[in-house]
Amino acid sequence: MTTEPKIIGFLCNWCSYRGADGAGMARLKYPPNIKIIRVPCSGRVSPELVLRTFREGADGVMVLGCHIGDCHYSTGNHRTAKRMPLLKKLLEYTGIDSERLYINWVSAAEGEKFASVIRDFTEKISTLPPFRETMK
Amino acid sequence: MTDRLTSLREAIEAVLPNVDGVLALRIGPGGISASHLFSKEHPEDLAKLALWPKEPVPDTLKIILRAHPDAKLAIVCRGCEERGIVEMFKHAQLNLDNVTLIGLQCEQAEAEFCRCAKPFTVHSKTTVGQSIKGVPDPVTEKIAAMSQPERLAFWKQEFEHCIKCYGCRTICPQCFCNVCTLEDEKWVETGRLPMANPSMYHLIRAMHMTAKCVACRECEETCPADIPLAVQFRLMARDVKELFNYEAGAVMDQKPPQLLVLEEGDYERSGLPH
Amino acid sequence: MKTKNGSRTEVQEKIGVYVCHCGSNIAGTVDVADVARWAAHLPGVVVSRDYKFMCSSPGQELIGKDIKELGLTRVVVASCSPHLHEATFRGACERAGLNPYLFEMANIREQDSWVTSDKAEATKKAKALVAAAVSRVAHQQPLEALLVPIDANVLVVGGGIAGIQAALEIADSGNHVYLVEREPSIGGHMAQFDKTFPTLDCSACILTPKMVSAGNHKNITLLTWSEVEKVEGYVGNFTVTIRKKARFVDEALCTGCGVCQEKCPKKVIDDVFEAGLGYRKAIYTPFPQAVPNYPVIDHDNCTYFQKGTCKACEKFCATGAIKFDQVDEILTVKVGNIILATGYDLFDARKVSNYGYARLPNVFTSLEMERLTNASGPTGGKIVLRDGVTQPKSVGIIHCVGSRDRNYNNYCSVICCMQSLKFAHLVHERTGATVYNFYIDIRTPFKAYDEFYQKVLEEGTLFVRGKVAEVTDAARLPSEEGRLIIQAEDTLAGKQRRIPVDMVILSSALEARADSKEVAQKFGISCSADQWFIEKHPKLDPVATMTDGVFIAGTCTGPKDIPASVAQGAAAAARVLSIIGQGQIQIEAATAIVNEETCVGCQQCIASCPYQAIVYREDKGKAYVNEALCKGCGTCVGSCLPKCISLKHFTDEQLVAEMIGAMHTMKEFELIPMEVAA
Ligand code: SF4
Ligand code: SF4
Ligand code: SF4
């Protein structure tokens, strides 16, 4: 498929954003589709924000945070780990491919993991039709 | 055996002397029932006591208590209404110190009408009627069994009928906010009908009802477009129960799970990567 | 500006955009000039430049000059990661008179030029990131960091060596310390030891002077036999509730003469200080050099309290200091900083049942061994078997009991190797017995440790490399009769060995305190999976925690030896003193705030805040954020359904604007008027 998926990533400032920086420092290459938005903690990402991002036409949304137990705010990401799976369920119940919403944990040291997570997700989303089109 | 209406009348008469009023339904012109505050000053009102069609009484209770915080009240509530009261209490919208709950158990036909899984009260000390088992919800099951494209097409069509009257939000006993996210341009596009797919209005509302919806089905009843709104709420409620072992309205001092830290096993069930 | 969806008109911001080349780091992959030219057309942008090194002085001056001359109200720099230079550019803005929170950074190096191979793609992505930043910055609000005054008093919890060190450092600087200790005396584990490795100086001799200074110091309030019940407040401003347990001895009257302990008829096995090897009385000081020297009555073992008669101590006390009617006292103190030095618990060796501790009498734990070798211990320093008289002729010391073992603790307890070597030396020196050490690896880093190991080797101690399978008294051969047999695979020789010995010493693991989780919760810090307290940064900030004003030192953060504990105690004190020296502290400006008008008082935010930073005001029926406690995570925002709580600098408007900025340039690669959320 030749579509260029549009992907927005909400990354927590302390782990995942640094992990993304780490990928850069190691000059690891990954597709340019993702645009990263820095949030203090993955717990800051409200379901509304994710939904609005889809409404703008994102084909995929990523929420990346610190590993459970490592959240800079102790348990901010515990809430992420509960809210986001529920939101995925809701997407599913509405007939939207819930794989368009991706949750994972990437630490500041995991530049390698970050790059591969982005590659895999971009590839996965590329196989889906553009989100807007599926909604027509 | 006395019928439910007589039993309920007796139960109300029994508490009336001890309270300032009892909130229940009264039959009005045209067979329409509406909430009414029965009082010892007007015992004759009890002749018009009604059971059905049900009306969202919890909301009325809230309004009365706002105006008269010290009033001693009793309220006749069905299972769903009782759950609604509990949720409002949990969200600090009701003070139950001076409120007596009179539980009204639903009958088979009523439960089937509502496709209700829990047509009975659990907190009320006084109860009227025989409590019966929950009934299946064929509508929800049917939609849950659809394939993803079918579901997408189904909801697209349903939501296209929505005229954005906000009736479902307004009648919901759990929608008590002063300002509503659904009216905020940032989240829900205004001035466009039929609304764009996917409907932000319905997705956000479903997210907000998660761990909060008490399955009273008032929204469905009120919807002029006849959208089976409760289906998504019920599917979400099922997940909340399975993932986090939480049910809205069940326990008085339990907070919604998505606000709290992970408990043993929560993460494993969440389906997130390890 | 008229937005597409709303009719709100905004003051037109004057935005300056600066695209950095970073030498060729960015310019090599991104057409920076093109990005800058393009960005000039974004809404609100009045100047857009590209420059070789934005972080250099001339680069920073460029921004300052434009702020002053063009009256910029917002600044965007597209360069490296904000983790590198956000502070730099915020400073540049501030110096030119622009509030630093009106600055935004687009990360086009780490997240673009370094990770994208194709130049056109990289340039396109840079434009999206710049558009996102421009779109966001227009919504940013000036913020002022809150300053709170620092109460100069300090609470130190735990009177072991780390806590004593911290308390002394702070007290010597002229600030007041409340030193709280759970046991009747300060001193901690170190007071129980005989010799310290590798120097073999007498533990008590080096510790006691410090204990005495802590006890006498005019700036230290010693609260032994006390526990912290509750902590409220935030850095600079904590209110701590302390329970001073009833001693049944009036400290003002007691002279520490000890006659009560002599006369008390009730002997009790001393499980704490003597590790179960010796006795104390029902009224006791844990050891002769205890600080303070007042005894306590052990309520549960006192004949008077249990049977109603006795009062021998009271009869003999010359000053009438015994007070059977004393009750627990609750104290409230105000402090600005807290140091936790709560120490460790010893691994319960009974859990490794195949080593036979508590079943086979002559298996000892390391703590028991410390007491046995101690001249003031139950045997007067004689190393003897459980019968109290027989000297062992051979001794087996097992390393890593409960450490480096998947069944118990994965970690290395750090001190056990050296401790075992110390025991080997002491046994050799005092009994001449043959000593076997069973080890997995010998770990002797740090000053003079390995030299000590060499010395023990030269003394003839035998080393068997292998994890001991079991210790048993089931003899197979006549020579094993009546002895303890240690069965282990000698992994160097590659064969199983059965070594009969008279005595076995288990070098038990150090574990986090059994109640460390509760304690962590009380002080608002976190524990690792192993229950050790977590540092703010394991390398760069080892004594701070994520909670401002709460520091950690010594073994409560993980196993460590005495020098490291002392160093941490002193380090934590230094951190506290630097805060006290500042007089006031700046706290996070990007905190949450409740819209009082719209808040419905549902308290969902309160339940979701990891820091209990939000309180419910009963009188108003609204939530309220304590800015000093709020760390700015924003978790509450996602929990408030009507969106009545927002996080400053990460508001919904800002994040939505940023997302839209990025999305629109992603959609069509051309200029689109920014449609920004109302
Ligand atoms: S009640 Fe029906 S028509 Fe009205 S807003 Fe709700 S779903 Fe739409
Ligand atoms: S931002 Fe985080 S710390 Fe601050 S009040 Fe909200 S949840 Fe609590
Ligand atoms: S969640 Fe929102 S509405 Fe509820 S108390 Fe908190 S700020 Fe107020």
Ligand code: FES
């Ligand atoms: S700070 Fe990274 S998830 Fe909370």
